[in-house]
Amino acid sequence: MGLLIAVVVILVMNGVADGLSMNYYLFTCPFAEMIIKNTVNKALQSDPTLAAGLLRMHFHDCFIEGCDGSVLIDSTKGNTAEKDSPANLSLRGYEIIDAAKEQLEKQCPGVVSCADILAMAARDAVFFAGGPVYDIPKGRKDGRRSKIEDTANLPPPSFNSSQLINMFGQHGFTVQEMVALSGAHTLGTARCSSFKSRLSNFDSKNDLDPSLDTQFARTLAKTCSAGDNAEQPFDSSRNAFDNDYFNALQRKAGVLFSDQTLFASVTTRGIVNGYAMNQAMFFFDFLRAMVKMGLLDVKEGSKGEVRNSCRMIN
Numbered sequence: 322m323g324l325l326i327a328v329v330v331i332l333v334m335n336g337v338a339d340g341l342s343m344n345y346y347l348f349t350c351p352f353a354e355m356i357i358k359n360t361v362n363k364a365l366q367s368d369p370t371l372a373a374g375l376l377r378m379h380f381h382d383c384f385i386e387g388c389d390g391s392v393l394i395d396s397t398k399g400n401t402a403e404k405d406s407p408a409n410l411s412l413r414g415y416e417i418i419d420a421a422k423e424q425l426e427k428q429c430p431g432v433v434s435c436a437d438i439l440a441m442a443a444r445d446a447v448f449f450a451g452g453p454v455y456d457i458p459k460g461r462k463d464g465r466r467s468k469i470e471d472t473a474n475l476p477p478p479s480f481n482s483s484q485l486i487n488m489f490g491q492h493g494f495t496v497q498e499m500v501a502l503s504g505a506h507t508l509g510t511a512r513c514s515s516f517k518s519r520l521s522n523f524d525s526k527n528d529l530d531p532s533l534d535t536q537f538a539r540t541l542a543k544t545c546s547a548g549d550n551a552e553q554p555f556d557s558s559r560n561a562f563d564n565d566y567f568n569a570l571q572r573k574a575g576v577l578f579s580d581q582t583l584f585a586s587v588t589t590r591g592i593v594n595g596y597a598m599n600q601a602m603f604f605f606d607f608l609r610a611m612v613k614m615g616l617l618d619v620k621e622g623s624k625g626e627v628r629n630s631c632r633m634i635n
């Protein structure tokens with residue numbers, strides 16, 4: 322496994338932008354990785370559900386304006402930030418990033434970017450939950466723009482397989498990488514508001530989404546009886562990073578339409594079956610795709626800054 326990771330790292334490093342490196346903080350903040358890992362572990366020991374929050378937050382950061390910590394910025398009087406968009410209202414774990422940043426500022430002020438903290442925290446969360454261990458390049462700078470309207474480019478749960486392929490393709494991901502990244506839904510939950518459209522008046526022909534198992538539809542309806550904010554775990558092990566999510570899709574028990582479409586569509590079904598059968602293959606593809614996602618439109622040098630507080634630009 323160690324050799325495997327080394328190979329991945331070398332492969333990925335070939336595509337790394339000039340300013341980023343695996344040991345970016347070696348001389349300027351040598352304990353950065355350790356501080357972040359300890360902070361994440363401590364927080365997740367008291368609330369393991371936050372692993373999902375950190376992973377999703379990193380995704381929502383990277384897809385909008387690149388991995389530049391823009392999702393962490395608070396709204397101000399004159400600016401409604403990304404985090405106040407409906408698509409981001411259920412993001413969780415901001416306080417973990419704040420806690421890590423606070424400690425890092427004490428150790429090495431003005432050195433470690435919020436974008437890097439988030440990328441490392443998401444990585445550590447995956448490992449904490451039982452997922453693969455991997456190294457990531459560091460050196461991302463923090464962005465100065467965070468606008469609610471930019472979040473229109475996040476994928477909605479109503480997307481079908483070809484729409485997902487298209488959107489992830491625009492960010493340079495292959496179909497296989499898109500399916501692997503969707504496997505992040507092995508962690509966490511969705512609120513009823515994200516899937517209730519599957520349960521009644523689905524389309525002109527069907528009341529119920531036909532890609533949904535009827536027994537599982539009852540489970541979802543029961544969850545929704547507690548209201549729009551009631552949470553449904555994506556799979557039977559919401560805090561464990563495993564391949565259970567793909568097994569659920571095979572049973573037509575995917576929670577979101579955008580989950581089940583990966584099995585319903587012939588283009589992606591084979592990949593789902595592969596990951597359901599072979600967890601090691603899922604882990605390997607997932608970590609590679611995560612490293613790639615963490616490099617989306619990264620800001621370097623004077624194109625960004627190292628924020629003093631992750632919640633506001635300097």
Ligand code: HEM
Binds near residue numbers: 377502508511577
């Ligand atoms: C493929 C397109 C995707 C769509 C349409 C999508 C959509 C969603 C939706 C609607 C939720 C539930 C939000 C709520 O009801 O509060 C959710 C949760 C989540 N998403 Fe995604 N997502 C996608 C891809 C990803 C990716 C690529 C990642 C990470 C690499 C990710 C990580 C998560 C996690 C971990 C949760 C659970 C969050 C929690 O429990 O707090 N998602 N996603």
